[in-house]
Amino acid sequence: MKPFLYAGLLSSGELLPDALIPDIPTRFQGFRPENADFSYSGAVPAGDALARSLNIPAVRMLQMYKEERFLILLRSLGFTTFTKPASHYGLSLILGGGEATLWELAQAYASMARALTESQQSAAGPGPGYRDRESSIRQSADRDSQSRSRVSGPRILDPPVSGSGQSAIDNRQSTISPPAIWLTYEALRRVNRPETETGWQYFGGAPEVAWKTGTSFGFRDAWAIGTTPRYVVAVWAGNADGEGRPGLSGISSAAPLLFDIIRLLPPSGSWFARPEEGMTFAEVCAASGYRAGPDCTDKKEIWIPETGLRSEACPYHTVVTLDTSGTWRVNSSCASLCEITAHSWFVLPPAMEYYYRMRNPSYKTLPPFRDGCADDMQIASMEFVYPPRDARIFIPRSLQGQMMSMLPEIAHRRRNAVIYWHLDNKYIGMTRHIHQAEVRVGEGEHLITAVDDEGFTVSRKFFCIGTL
Ligand SMILES: [Zn+2]
CATH class of the missing domain: 3.40.710.10 (DD-peptidase/beta-lactamase superfamily)
Incomplete structure (x- = not known):
């Protein structure tokens, strides 16, 4: 299908x-x-x-x-x-x-x-x-x-x-x-x-x-x-x-x-020719395949259906402000206007980025904020990979009858980020590099919260529907 x-x-x-x-x-x-x-x-x-x-x-x-x-x-x-x-x-x-x-x-x-x-x-x-x-x-x-x-x-x-x-x-x-x-x-x-x-x-x-x-x-x-x-x-x-x-x-x-x-079977001859009508040669973003937007840096022209001219423009290229060396993100809270430079950057949402960069070594994650620069949160720095929003989760019991654990996971853009985990508002531990926590929960509704070392917080509610 x-x-x-x-x-x-x-x-x-x-x-x-x-x-x-x-x-x-x-x-x-x-x-x-x-x-x-x-x-x-x-x-x-x-x-x-x-x-x-x-x-x-x-x-x-x-x-x-x-x-x-x-x-x-x-x-x-x-x-x-x-x-x-x-x-x-x-x-x-x-x-x-x-x-x-x-x-x-x-x-x-x-x-x-x-x-x-x-x-x-x-x-x-x-x-x-x-x-x-x-x-x-x-x-x-x-x-x-x-x-x-x-x-x-x-x-x-x-x-x-x-x-x-x-x-x-x-x-x-x-x-x-x-x-x-x-x-x-x-x-x-x-x-x-x-x-x-x-x-x-x-x-x-x-x-x-x-x-x-x-x-x-x-x-x-x-x-x-x-x-x-x-x-x-x-x-x-x-x-x-x-x-x-x-x-x-x-x-x-x-x-x-x-x-x-x-x-x-007898040979089929030449392959289907491209339809002459209803197609147009259009500029798309080379990184996202969407219709090229004003911030896309690398564009290419391909044949698309004419109807595709109405499709959404690239949502993944965004302008970020860096210092003059291009190694740190800065903004008006910490840098003077003359040391702020604008760059177009290909930014996937954190969970997509987490998997995408493993297979696409050319993907460049956003530079971190320079010390003293406040994250203006225009681009999310972390998000849950697991559990999904409002998930209903079945957690099996071990042979000894113990409830097994579940593994909430966070994708964070910063490689050296530290995440502090809380289950139902109680601190349960911290992670570095790989942000996967192991939690044991009983049946019912729970709230898992992750706070990073810069104080940003994301939470997810999930429902444990219990065991066999
Ligand atoms: Zn683009």
Whole structure:
């Protein structure tokens, strides 16, 4: 489902292809998703998050798009299995909270590829305008169901089981613009060469293909879907009786077969061309991927959907004031105007920074305040990594029946900061460098407070829902 969400956000212009999405431990409406490898990147470009199939950024993106709207989008793409209201699925909808058939999934990819191909064909000739083409996407689905003689975009053979698929074709309409589809396939094409994915090297030399794999809960289904400008290939692997099999995964079980099939098919020719209409060459911030703002220092030009011109400008570059040597932060409380210099700085919120700087050595944390300079608190210096806001936490008991501890954690920008911890307003200890406290709590509501050596304070309320 993640590619459709990414495409939907690009299409509406709410997201640019490589805008940073937070990837930090987060609790959403009663659940706490984890990435498949239990790691956090702090912040990831949206396209990479899709290529790596990261769960936390996906939930963030659904939070932006909203579940109700996403269900409408999925239904418009021909999915008939999402029959319940949005409240039933919640944000887990994007993590497989709703089930789809492989047939409908393949159809959705094919209809998007067909829309893209047709937009290019109509742009090449004296075809209909952009608006008309949206309706031609709808009509193409109808044409496809009636006549299979015209060769345009990728097509699907008849379903193995007749019935449900056909009505979906008739009702299908695309609400995703060709530019968004093209960018989505570009991101999925990157799945061919992610640094972090294992197994991809076995597929070296394979034809260009935008692909995605998945594994359902309980290892019951492993699937892989690949799209080329001429074909959509969908592979399912599993036990016919539906019994799970540990170790079954889309990447190891279904993807090799997908690539074998694609190699056997006649070549697809050149890759999808960039749509001529509805795209614009725009300046984005090289660090954040957002539309470049006045304080962004390093900018680059990329192709984005025209709708993306409405997207938010970079929120992460901010002007900070340093002393003339550039090593200390100063302000009017401690420095004369002539020794204050303004610099544009790329500043992520503390929890994002905490994970981001581990993977991005070029990230420069803000210089500390010079002695005697009061932090004007314009930029937060620390925040909780754990527990999340208003968390309901389950703490197991040890074998001896003792309540186990929980580990609140703070991200602080200053490496040498000291943090003093308080639980329910009682001092419990201090930390340096790694700010993780170990606390034992009983059932009920608690307040954890962290005070740093400069006197700044952050607190979090959480609720311990007890034990087995
Ligand atoms: Zn910027």
